Amino acid sequence: MDQFIRDNVEKSEFLVNRSVFTDREMLARERAEIFNKCWLFIGHDTEIAELGDYKRKKVGGRNLLFVRSQDGEIRALFNTCPHRGALIARENEGNSRVFRCFYHAWSFKNDGELVGMPGKDGFPEDFNAEGTKNMKAVKRVENYRGFVFVNFDEDAISLDEYLGNAKEYIDLVVDQSEYGLEAQGGVQEYSVRANWKLLAENSVDLYHGMPTHKTYFDIKQAQDPELKNVKLEGEGVELDNGHAVIEYIAPWGRPVAQWTPIWDDELKQDMERMKVKLADRYGEERADRIANYNRNIVIFPNLVINDIMAVTARTFYPTSPGYMEVSGYSLAPKGEEETHRMARNDNFLEFLGPGGFATPDDNEALELCQEAYNNNEEVEWNDISKGMVRGAGNAMATDEVQMRNFWRQYNARIQESLNKEKEVAQR
Numbered sequence: 001m002d003q004f005i006r007d008n009v010e011k012s013e014f015l016v017n018r019s020v021f022t023d024r025e026m027l028a029r030e031r032a033e034i035f036n037k038c039w040l041f042i043g044h045d046t047e048i049a050e051l052g053d054y055k056r057k058k059v060g061g062r063n064l065l066f067v068r069s070q071d072g073e074i075r076a077l078f079n080t081c082p083h084r085g086a087l088i089a090r091e092n093e094g095n096s097r098v099f100r101c102f103y104h105a106w107s108f109k110n111d112g113e114l115v116g117m118p119g120k121d122g123f124p125e126d127f128n129a130e131g132t133k134n135m136k137a138v139k140r141v142e143n144y145r146g147f148v149f150v151n152f153d154e155d156a157i158s159l160d161e162y163l164g165n166a167k168e169y170i171d172l173v174v175d176q177s178e179y180g181l182e183a184q185g186g187v188q189e190y191s192v193r194a195n196w197k198l199l200a201e202n203s204v205d206l207y208h209g210m211p212t213h214k215t216y217f218d219i220k221q222a223q224d225p226e227l228k229n230v231k232l233e234g235e236g237v238e239l240d241n242g243h244a245v246i247e248y249i250a251p252w253g254r255p256v257a258q259w260t261p262i263w264d265d266e267l268k269q270d271m272e273r274m275k276v277k278l279a280d281r282y283g284e285e286r287a288d289r290i291a292n293y294n295r296n297i298v299i300f301p302n303l304v305i306n307d308i309m310a311v312t313a314r315t316f317y318p319t320s321p322g323y324m325e326v327s328g329y330s331l332a333p334k335g336e337e338e339t340h341r342m343a344r345n346d347n348f349l350e351f352l353g354p355g356g357f358a359t360p361d362d363n364e365a366l367e368l369c370q371e372a373y374n375n376n377e378e379v380e381w382n383d384i385s386k387g388m389v390r391g392a393g394n395a396m397a398t399d400e401v402q403m404r405n406f407w408r409q410y411n412a413r414i415q416e417s418l419n420k421e422k423e424v425a426q427r
């Protein structure tokens with residue numbers, strides 16, 4: 001199967017072949033061409049704020065240690081012992097100058113350097129002279145405004161170049177606080193019986209908002225009758241390198257600077273003051289965009305930044321074509337007042353958390369798709385043409401241009417590898 005998208009601009013039709021959600025070979029190719037070559041989010045730099053802080057992370061199928069070493073540098077160490085391979089750090093997070101392997105007790109500084117092993121007399125003096133017995137580090141680790149990414153391809157373009165014009169939207173998220181964002185403690189981890197690409201699509205799919213999350217909107221409208229008049233309006237934008245964003249008027253409170261009637265009156269004044277401060281800092285127009293608009297951003301292939309009533313960074317990775325593991329981190333402005341933080345977190349848990357109103361709905365929808373792909377042999381194509389008739393640059397947030405952009409990037413990367421293989425075979 002080498003024709004897995006059909007992109008017909010004339011006919012305003014865009015199709016995706018459903019085999020990409022179920023095929024094992026496809027997953028192997030994705031690992032090689034996408035997860036081994038793209039910039040992948042590992043975490044926020046405030047998750048490891050202090051020297052010696054570390055967190056275990058699974059990124060692109062690897063076990064990594066996200067660590068702030070004693071020299072202040074942020075590193076991504078492969079969590080495997082150079083001796084016989086055991087996982088070195090077993091705790092999910094902690095603070096330590098030294099990592100000690102459970103198996104034979106080799107120990108390593110938190111920059112990965114081997115500093116001791118029992119029974120040293122059994123090894124030559126210059127045993128680690130070349131550093132080959134240190135914990136190995138991912139060579140490419142780069143940070144954009146607190147968002148730290150790794151790349152397993154040493155020749156990859158810089159993160160800055162990779163993010164391209166998506167940086168404009170990340171900036172809007174980060175600039176809601178003059179002090180930047182911080183990760184709130186804890187991570188939400190869950191799994192979904194569906195292909196990972198379905199979640200990438202879902203994350204910038206405003207079209208499903210009303211029908212899929214009807215219960216949530218019904219409740220919100222009961223709390224705030226004004227909401228009935230609010231339409232989910234905005235635009236869908238295709239960004240560089242397969243990234244995409246939907247930006248639309250927030251129908252609910254944003255603890256940045258937009259009050260909602262379900263919050264105390266006291267907060268209303270606070271929000272107004274914050275809005276004035278934002279405008280002082282960035283001018284009216286940018287302040288309005290930061291405070292009153294939601295943004296759902298997909299950074300290709302598997303980072304979603306939701307800037308809605310709370311801010312989350314979510315990543316996901318497939319363990320099989322029909323199964324993915326998801327990790328979600330909540331981010332919030334540094335120095336935020338406690339009452340605001342509480343309003344934010346209530347919002348977050350109520351909608352975005354895995355036990356909230358939205359995420360279970362979404363997961364249900366994705367699992368329904370995956371389940372029905374059992375019919376792939378007879379029913380082969382997904383349709384994501386919505387908005388194509390409007391022409392380039394005119395897409396609404398409820399259109400599907402964001403997904404088409406993802407798929408075009410996906411297709412380009414996979415096709416490139418297929419073409420190379422063909423060339424080799426023909427030689």
Ligand code: FES
Pocket residue numbers: 081082083084085086101102103104105106
């Ligand atoms: S496997 Fe780590 S010390 Fe032996």
Ligand SMILES: [Fe+2]
Pocket residue numbers: 202208209212213358362
């Ligand atoms: Fe949703």
